[in-house]
Amino acid sequence: MNKSLSAQDIKRYSLLIWKLLIGGIALFAIFISMIGLGLFGALPSFRDIEHPKSNQASEIIAEDGRTLGTYFVQNRSNVTYKDISENVINGLIATEDTRFKEHSGIDFKRTFSIIGYNLIGKKQGASTITQQLAKNLFPRESNLNFFSLVLTKFKEWIVAVKLERNYTKEEIITMYLNTVDFGNQAYGIKSAARVYFNTTPDKLSITQAATLVGMQKGITMYSPTRHPERSRDRRNTVMAMMVKSDLLTQQQFDEEKDKPLNLHFNAATVNDGIAPYFRSVLKNDIKTIFQEQSITKPDGTPYDLDRDGLKIYTTLNYDMQVYAEEAQKEYMKVLQAQFIASWKGRNPFKDKTLQIEQGIKRSDRYKSLKLEGKSDEEITNDFNTKTEMTIFTWKGNIDTVMKPIDSVRYYKMLLRNAMMTMDPTNGHVKAWVGGINYEHFKYDQVKMGTRQVGSTAKPFTYAVAIENGYSPCYTVPNVPVTIEGYGEPWTPRNSGKPLPGSITLQKALAYSQNFVTAYLMKQVGPVAVSTLATKMGIPNVPAFPSICLGTFDSSVYNMVGAYGAFANKGIYTKPIYLLRIEDKNGVVLFSQKEIPKPIMSEEVAYVMTRMLKGVVTNGTGSRLNYKYKVNAPIGAKTGTTQNNSDGWFMAITPQLVTGIWTGCEDRAFHFISTNQGEGANTALPIFAGFIKRVYANPALKISHADFEAPKSGVSITFDCNQYQKQEEGTSELDEKLGF
Structure with a gap:
C-alpha cells in the first residue's frame, strides 16, 4: 500500500535537492576557480591575452599600398x-x-x-x-x-x-x-x-x-x-x-x-603574388639589415619575417611591375621560338661536353644524389634513365618523361631575361623582373647576376669625352685604332661593316661604331672612364682600354643606376627599393632615404641625353619608333656581346630609366647571327611592350615631356649645322691670322 509523501517529506527532499544543487554550483565554482588559478595546468597570462601569439604573414607593400606578396x-x-x-x-x-x-x-x-x-x-x-x-x-x-x-x-x-x-x-x-x-x-x-x-x-x-x-x-x-x-x-x-x-x-x-x-x-x-624575384632579394636584404643593425624584438629575440607580421614598404609600382612581367612573357615566347629555329639543322651541343657536365653538377638532382652517397657511375646511370618530371615551357608547365640529362640540355637552350625600371629623380625602383620563372629558376639576374655589358658601356667613354670639351658634332675618321701602353697593343674590330668615311661622335654612338669609341678612349684614357663608371655605381671596372666596348661585367641593377645619372641632370642616386619596415603595431624598425651624388655637370648629362636620343631617332634603337610605334623623347643604347651571348637595352626618359638583359644561362649558348642576337632584337622589344603599357595608363602620370635643358644654358654645341658654321668660321679666322 503506497503512502503519499507527507509535507515534512516533501520539505526534506526539497531541501536535499537544493543542497545538492547549491553544493554542485559551489563545487563547480571551486573547480572553475582552481582552473583559473592554474591548478589544472597553466592558463594564458594577462600579457598573453593582451598580446596573443599567432603566425602572422609579413606583407610586402607597393608604393600605392597594394600588397605585392607575403612571407609566411x-x-x-x-x-x-x-x-x-x-x-x-x-x-x-x-x-x-x-x-x-x-x-x-x-x-x-x-x-x-x-x-x-x-x-x-x-x-x-x-x-x-x-x-x-x-x-x-x-x-x-x-x-x-x-x-x-x-x-x-x-x-x-x-x-x-x-x-x-x-x-x-x-x-x-x-x-x-x-x-x-x-x-x-x-x-x-x-x-x-x-x-x-x-x-x-x-x-x-x-x-x-x-x-x-x-x-x-x-x-x-x-x-x-x-x-x-x-x-x-x-x-x-x-x-x-x-x-x-x-x-x-x-x-x-x-x-x-x-x-x-x-x-x-x-x-x-610563398611564391604567390607579383615580383617573386624582388621579394626573394628583399627578404635576404632585410635579414642582413636586422643582423647588421641589431634590430630585435623588445624581448631581445630576432624577428621572423615568416611569423611576426611585419609591414615592409617598398618603392615598387604595382601596375608597372605587372606591365614589366607581361611584356617579358609576351615577347620571350616569340624570341625563344626564334632561337630554337635559328639552330635548325645544327647541333647546339657540339663541343659543349664541359658545359653539360657543369650543368649536371649544378642541378638539384645531382646534389641530392650526392647527399644520398651515390657513386659517380650511379649518378651517370640516373641521369641517363628516363623518369617523370615537370619542365617549364612558355606554354606552361609540362609533365613529361625524359632523361634528366636531356632536361639539362633543354634548359641550356632556354633563354633567360631580366629587367629593372627606376625613377632617376630619387632612385626609387618601380619594377623588377629577375628571371623568367621563379618556380623553376630561383637565381635573380637583376642584382645578383652579372653579365658582360657590351656597347651599353660606350656612353661612359663619350661622357668623359664631352666633359673634356668634345662636341657630339666632332668628326672622326671611322678607321681602326690601336691603343698602346696598357700591356699588349689593342686594336678592336667593328661589329659588322663600319660606316664609311669620317663621322660625328653623335652618329658613331647612334650606330655603335667601335673604331670611333676606341679613338675617344685613346684621347681620354681608361683611368678617367673607369673612374666615372665607379662614380656611377658600377664596381670593378678595370682601367683598360677595352672597357670602352663593355668587356667588363655588371648587373642590370647597377647599369640602371648608372644611366639614371644621365637622366637626372648629372646626379647619381643609388637605386633603392626598401623605404621602411614596421612591426605589426606600426612601430618603425628601419627606414632609409635616397642619397643623391653629383658626378657630372648638368650640361654634360643633358648633351648625353640628346646623344642617346639619337640612338632611337636614327640608330640601332630606331625600331622602337618604326616597328613598335613608340614616339616619345626616349634616349637609349643597345648592347651585344661577343658571340651574341648577351643582348642589352638601356632606355632613359626624364621619369624612368630601364635596363633589360637577355641571354642563355651559359654564355656558350647563344644566337648564331648578330641580326637575331643583338640587343635591338632580344631586349628592345620587351621595353617597347612595357613602355607602351605605361604610357597608356594616365594614372601613372608618366609624360611624353622631353629632357630639360640646363637653366644656365649649354656651352657645348650639339646642333651640328651650327657646329659646322663655327668650324668654318674658325678656319677662316685661322687663315686670316696666318695659322
Whole structure:
C-alpha cells in the first residue's frame, strides 16, 4: 500500500535537492576557480591575452599600398574592423553567434539549449565567437582524452571571459576573423578574400562573404574549390540565417541566392603574388639589415619575417611591375621560338661536353644524389634513365618523361631575361623582373647576376669625352685604332661593316661604331672612364682600354643606376627599393632615404641625353619608333656581346630609366647571327611592350615631356649645322691670322 509523501517529506527532499544543487554550483565554482588559478595546468597570462601569439604573414607593400606578396608560415595578414565588409560581420553573427553583442563570452542560455538539442540527437555547437577566438589563439593539444577535453573546454570559457573584459566586441570579432582558417593556406579574412575572390575584405559582396562564413562549418566539406555545389548551398543557408536575424532582407536573399560562386581563385604559396624575384632579394636584404643593425624584438629575440607580421614598404609600382612581367612573357615566347629555329639543322651541343657536365653538377638532382652517397657511375646511370618530371615551357608547365640529362640540355637552350625600371629623380625602383620563372629558376639576374655589358658601356667613354670639351658634332675618321701602353697593343674590330668615311661622335654612338669609341678612349684614357663608371655605381671596372666596348661585367641593377645619372641632370642616386619596415603595431624598425651624388655637370648629362636620343631617332634603337610605334623623347643604347651571348637595352626618359638583359644561362649558348642576337632584337622589344603599357595608363602620370635643358644654358654645341658654321668660321679666322 503506497503512502503519499507527507509535507515534512516533501520539505526534506526539497531541501536535499537544493543542497545538492547549491553544493554542485559551489563545487563547480571551486573547480572553475582552481582552473583559473592554474591548478589544472597553466592558463594564458594577462600579457598573453593582451598580446596573443599567432603566425602572422609579413606583407610586402607597393608604393600605392597594394600588397605585392607575403612571407609566411601561415598566410595570415591582419586587418582592422573598419576594413571588413559589414556583410562578413553580419553573416558571422547570424550563423555562429546571434547573441554575440549581448553575452559576456559565454552564452549560458544558448549553452543549455544546445545541451538539450544534443540529448535528443540533434548535434549542435555551443561555442560563442569569443570562445572560438580563445580556441584559435590558444590551440588545444591533439589526442585529448574525455577529461582533458572537458578541462580544456572550461579553460576556453575562462579565456573567453578574459577576452571580453579586455577587448571590445568589435575588437573580438576582428581578432576572430584575423585568426580563422579558410583552407588553401588562407588564414584570416584578408588572405581569404584575396585567395578566393582576388579582392580585399572591405569589398566582399553578400554572396562572397556568405561563402567564406559558410566554410567555418567545415573548411574541407564546404570548400568552394573542392565542393562548389555544397559550398553554394551552404552559402545560401548563411544568407537565409541572415534574413532570420534581420541582417538581410528577403528581397536581397531572393536576388542573391541563384548567383554562381564566381571564384577568382589564386592559391597561396610563398611564391604567390607579383615580383617573386624582388621579394626573394628583399627578404635576404632585410635579414642582413636586422643582423647588421641589431634590430630585435623588445624581448631581445630576432624577428621572423615568416611569423611576426611585419609591414615592409617598398618603392615598387604595382601596375608597372605587372606591365614589366607581361611584356617579358609576351615577347620571350616569340624570341625563344626564334632561337630554337635559328639552330635548325645544327647541333647546339657540339663541343659543349664541359658545359653539360657543369650543368649536371649544378642541378638539384645531382646534389641530392650526392647527399644520398651515390657513386659517380650511379649518378651517370640516373641521369641517363628516363623518369617523370615537370619542365617549364612558355606554354606552361609540362609533365613529361625524359632523361634528366636531356632536361639539362633543354634548359641550356632556354633563354633567360631580366629587367629593372627606376625613377632617376630619387632612385626609387618601380619594377623588377629577375628571371623568367621563379618556380623553376630561383637565381635573380637583376642584382645578383652579372653579365658582360657590351656597347651599353660606350656612353661612359663619350661622357668623359664631352666633359673634356668634345662636341657630339666632332668628326672622326671611322678607321681602326690601336691603343698602346696598357700591356699588349689593342686594336678592336667593328661589329659588322663600319660606316664609311669620317663621322660625328653623335652618329658613331647612334650606330655603335667601335673604331670611333676606341679613338675617344685613346684621347681620354681608361683611368678617367673607369673612374666615372665607379662614380656611377658600377664596381670593378678595370682601367683598360677595352672597357670602352663593355668587356667588363655588371648587373642590370647597377647599369640602371648608372644611366639614371644621365637622366637626372648629372646626379647619381643609388637605386633603392626598401623605404621602411614596421612591426605589426606600426612601430618603425628601419627606414632609409635616397642619397643623391653629383658626378657630372648638368650640361654634360643633358648633351648625353640628346646623344642617346639619337640612338632611337636614327640608330640601332630606331625600331622602337618604326616597328613598335613608340614616339616619345626616349634616349637609349643597345648592347651585344661577343658571340651574341648577351643582348642589352638601356632606355632613359626624364621619369624612368630601364635596363633589360637577355641571354642563355651559359654564355656558350647563344644566337648564331648578330641580326637575331643583338640587343635591338632580344631586349628592345620587351621595353617597347612595357613602355607602351605605361604610357597608356594616365594614372601613372608618366609624360611624353622631353629632357630639360640646363637653366644656365649649354656651352657645348650639339646642333651640328651650327657646329659646322663655327668650324668654318674658325678656319677662316685661322687663315686670316696666318695659322
